[in-house]
Amino acid sequence: MPSRQPAFTHQQSTKHRATFIFVIITVFSSVLILFGVIYLIYYVWYSLIHRTRTSPLDSCPVFLKLRRYTYKELNSATNGFSDDNFIGKGGSGTVYRGILRNGKLVAVKLLDSDSLDAERDFQNELRILGGLESKFVVSLLGYCVDKRKRLVVYEYMPNRSLQDWLFSDRGLNWKRRFEIIVDVSRALEFLHSCDPPVIHGDVKPSNVLLDAEFRAKLSDFGLSRLKIEPEFGVDLFSQDLSGTLAGDGAGESSAIGTPVGSSHANEVDFSLALQASSSSTPVNSKAVCNHLGLGFVNEKGKNLSVGNIENCGADGADDSINNKFTNYDGDLDHNFDNNHITESNSNPDHKTSKKQWGKDWWWKQEGSGELSTRDYVREWVGSQICPSANPDWEDDQISEKKPHRKMQEWWKEENLDDLAKTKVEKKIKRRFKLKIYKRKRNRSEFSFQKNSKNNAETMNTGDVFSRELSSTTSMRGTLCYVAPEYGGYGGCEYLIEKTDVYSFGVLILVIVSGRRPLHVLASPMKLEKANLISWCRQLAHGGDLLELVDERLKDDYDKSQASLCVNLALACLQKMPELRPDVGDVVKILKGEMELPVVPFEFSQSPPSKLVGRSRSRRKNKTLPIDGHYTRSRV
Numbered sequence: 355m356p357s358r359q360p361a362f363t364h365q366q367s368t369k370h371r372a373t374f375i376f377v378i379i380t381v382f383s384s385v386l387i388l389f390g391v392i393y394l395i396y397y398v399w400y401s402l403i404h405r406t407r408t409s410p411l412d413s414c415p416v417f418l419k420l421r422r423y424t425y426k427e428l429n430s431a432t433n434g435f436s437d438d439n440f441i442g443k444g445g446s447g448t449v450y451r452g453i454l455r456n457g458k459l460v461a462v463k464l465l466d467s468d469s470l471d472a473e474r475d476f477q478n479e480l481r482i483l484g485g486l487e488s489k490f491v492v493s494l495l496g497y498c499v500d501k502r503k504r505l506v507v508y509e510y511m512p513n514r515s516l517q518d519w520l521f522s523d524r525g526l527n528w529k530r531r532f533e534i535i536v537d538v539s540r541a542l543e544f545l546h547s548c549d550p551p552v553i554h555g556d557v558k559p560s561n562v563l564l565d566a567e568f569r570a571k572l573s574d575f576g577l578s579r580l581k582i583e584p585e586f587g588v589d590l591f592s593q594d595l596s597g598t599l600a601g602d603g604a605g606e607s608s609a610i611g612t613p614v615g616s617s618h619a620n621e622v623d624f625s626l627a628l629q630a631s632s633s634s635t636p637v638n639s640k641a642v643c644n645h646l647g648l649g650f651v652n653e654k655g656k657n658l659s660v661g662n663i664e665n666c667g668a669d670g671a672d673d674s675i676n677n678k679f680t681n682y683d684g685d686l687d688h689n690f691d692n693n694h695i696t697e698s699n700s701n702p703d704h705k706t707s708k709k710q711w712g713k714d715w716w717w718k719q720e721g722s723g724e725l726s727t728r729d730y731v732r733e734w735v736g737s738q739i740c741p742s743a744n745p746d747w748e749d750d751q752i753s754e755k756k757p758h759r760k761m762q763e764w765w766k767e768e769n770l771d772d773l774a775k776t777k778v779e780k781k782i783k784r785r786f787k788l789k790i791y792k793r794k795r796n797r798s799e800f801s802f803q804k805n806s807k808n809n810a811e812t813m814n815t816g817d818v819f820s821r822e823l824s825s826t827t828s829m830r831g832t833l834c835y836v837a838p839e840y841g842g843y844g845g846c847e848y849l850i851e852k853t854d855v856y857s858f859g860v861l862i863l864v865i866v867s868g869r870r871p872l873h874v875l876a877s878p879m880k881l882e883k884a885n886l887i888s889w890c891r892q893l894a895h896g897g898d899l900l901e902l903v904d905e906r907l908k909d910d911y912d913k914s915q916a917s918l919c920v921n922l923a924l925a926c927l928q929k930m931p932e933l934r935p936d937v938g939d940v941v942k943i944l945k946g947e948m949e950l951p952v953v954p955f956e957f958s959q960s961p962p963s964k965l966v967g968r969s970r971s972r973r974k975n976k977t978l979p980i981d982g983h984y985t986r987s988r989v
C-alpha cells in the first residue's frame with residue numbers, strides 16, 4: 355500500500371503542470387490575439403488618417419522630389435522657432451534661420467496657419483519653385499506638412515533681402531546696385547524662357563534675396579503662375595487652388611504640360627508641377643483685357659489686339675501710338691462689368707455716359723488734380739486697394755463706384771463656386787466669410803477713418819505709411835509694383851511676362867533712388883516726389899534724370915549706367931504692355947549688347963503747383979541724360 359502513494363502524487367503533479375501550461379498558453383495567445391487586433395485597428399486607423407492627411411501633397415510628384423521634413427526636425431533646427439532665429443515676417447508667414455542635423459544653414463518659413471493666402475502660397479511655392487533650378491532663383495530644399503502647419507525650407511541667404519539693405523542706413527554702393535539689377539533681369543529672363551514660362555507676379559525688393567557676395571536671387575513664388583497656353587486668351591494660365599480648403603487632392607488633375615528642356619545652364623522641370631495644375635480662368639477677364647487693348651486671341655481665332663480699343667468705344671483710335679495712348683489714358687471707362695462692356699461696344703452713345711478716366715488708377719498714380727498730401731494719398735490708395743477696407747470710407751467716398759470689382763473679393767469670386775460643391779458648403783462659406791472679414795480688419799491699417807488722429811498723422815508724416823503700402827501683398831501682387839493691366843480696377847486676371855517687366859521697372863527706380871515707390875513726406879513741398887514713377891517721368895521731361903539717384907551715393911556712381919537704368923525703367927513702365935521690352939532685350943541692354951529702343955515719351959502731369967511749388971533740383975550740377983532718350987517731344 356505505501357508504495358502506491360508516490361505514484362498518485364506524481365500523476366497529480368503532472369496533471370497540475372499540464373493545466374498550468376494550458377492556462378499560460380491560453381493567456382499568452384489571448385494577449386497576443388488582443389495585441390494583434392489592437393495593432394490591426396491602429397494600423398487601419400493610422401493608414402486612413404495618414405492617407406487623408408498626406409494624399410493631396412504626396413500625389414503631386416513634384417513634392418516627391420523635395421525632402422519632406424518633420425515638424426520636430428524643423429522645430430529643433432530653429433531652436434523652437436525662437437526669437438533669436440527670427441529673420442523676418444512677410445504677408446503669409448514668418449521666416450526663421452535654422453541649422454539642420456547635418457549642419458546645413460537653412461531659412462524656414464512658417465506659414466500663418468489661418469490664412470487662405472498661406473495655403474495658396476504654399477502650393478504655388480512648392481509646385482513652381484520646386485521645379486526650378488537656377489543660380490538666379492533661391493533654392494527650395496523641402497517642406498513640412500503637419501496637421502494644419504505648413505513650412506517651407508529654403509537655402510539660407512546670409513544678406514537677407516534687398517529691402518533690408520536699400521531702406522536702411524547701410525545702403526548699398528552703386529556697383530552692387532547695378533549687379534543686383536542685372537541679376538534680377540537674368541532671373542526673369544530665366545523664368546520667362548522656361549517651358550512653359552513662369553511669371554513671377556510679385557517682383558519687389560523684399561523678394562530679392564542677397565547671398566554672401568551680394569549676388570541677387572529671386573524668391574517668393576507664392577503669386578507666380580505657369581503660362582500654359584499662350585495662343586489662347588481664355589486658358590492662358592493654370593493654377594489649381596481648388597480643393598486645398600476642402601482637403602481634396604491638388605494632384606488629382608490631369609497632366610497638361612510637357613517635360614522641359616532648357617538651353618540654359620539652369621535646369622527646370624515642370625512636367626511634374628504641371629500634373630498638379632488645372633485650368634480655372636474666369637471668362638470675365640477676356641472682356642476686360644479686350645477693353646484694355648491687351649492682345650489675345652478669342653475663341654473664334656480673331657486677334658483682339660491693341661486696335662480693339664476702338665471697339666471698346668474709345669474715341670478715334672488709329673494706328674498711331676499717340677492716339678493709342680490718348681485713348682488709353684483718356685477715354686476708357688473702368689466702371690464696367692461684363693455686360694456693360696458688351697453694351698458699350700455696340701452703343702456709340704455710351705461714350706457720353708462714361709465716367710471720367712481721371713478717376714482711375716493711372717490718374718491717382720500720376721497725381722494730377724487739386725489734392726492735398728492727405729487727399730493725394732487717400733485718393734491714390736483708394737484706387738489701389740479694396741474700398742471696403744474701411745466701411746466709413748466706402749460709404750463716404752466710393753459708394754458711387756459699386757460696380758467695381760474689389761480686390762479682396764477676388765478670391766471669393768474665383769473659388770466660392772468650387773467650395774459650394776462640397777458637403778460642408780455652408781460651414782466653409784461661413785468660415786470663409788469670417789476669414790475675409792478678418793483680412794479686411796487686418797488691412798484696415800491702410801484705411802483712413804474720418805476724424806482719426808492717428809491715421810491723419812501717419813499720412814502726413816508718411817514714412818510708416820509708405821513702408822506699409824509698398825509692401826502690401828494682395829491677391830494680385832504688391833501695391834505700387836503691380837502693373838496697371840493686372841492690379842488696378844478692371845485689370846485683367848492674366849499675368850503676362852510684361853507684368854513682370856513693369857514691376858522690374860519699378861524695382862530699378864527703387865534701387866537707383868533708394869526710395870519706396872510711394873514715399874510721402876511731411877512737407878507738402880515734397881509731394882512732387884511722393885510717387886517715384888511720376889517724379890521720374892517729370893525728371894525725364896526736364897532732362898534731370900540723374901536727380902533721381904540716391905543722395906547717399908553722392909557722386910560715387912557710374913553716371914552712364916545710372917542713366918541707362920532709369921531710361922530702361924521708363925521703357926519697362928510703359929502703360930501698354932506691348933510697348934515694354936522683352937526681358938531678354940532688357941538683359942542685353944543692361945549688358946551693353948543692345949541699344950535701348952526708342953520709346954514714346956509718357957509724360958506725367960505735375961502735381962498741383964500751388965501745393966508742391968516748383969521743382970527744385972537738390973544737385974547743383976544737373977546732369978542731362980546721357981543718351982537723351984527722353985528729351986524728344988511726345989510722339
Ligand SMILES: Nc1ncnc2c1ncn2[C@@H]1O[C@H](COP(=O)(O)OP(=O)(O)OP(=O)(O)O)[C@@H](O)[C@H]1O
Binds near residue numbers: 441444446511517827
Ligand atoms: N531664404 C532666405 N534667407 C534669408 N532671409 C530670408 C529668406 N527668405 C526670406 N528671408 C527674409 O525674411 C523676410 C520675410 O520674407 P517673406 O518672403 O516671408 O515675406 P516678404 O517677401 O517680406 O513679404 P510678402 O510675403 O508680403 O511678399 C524677407 O524680407 C527676408 O528678409
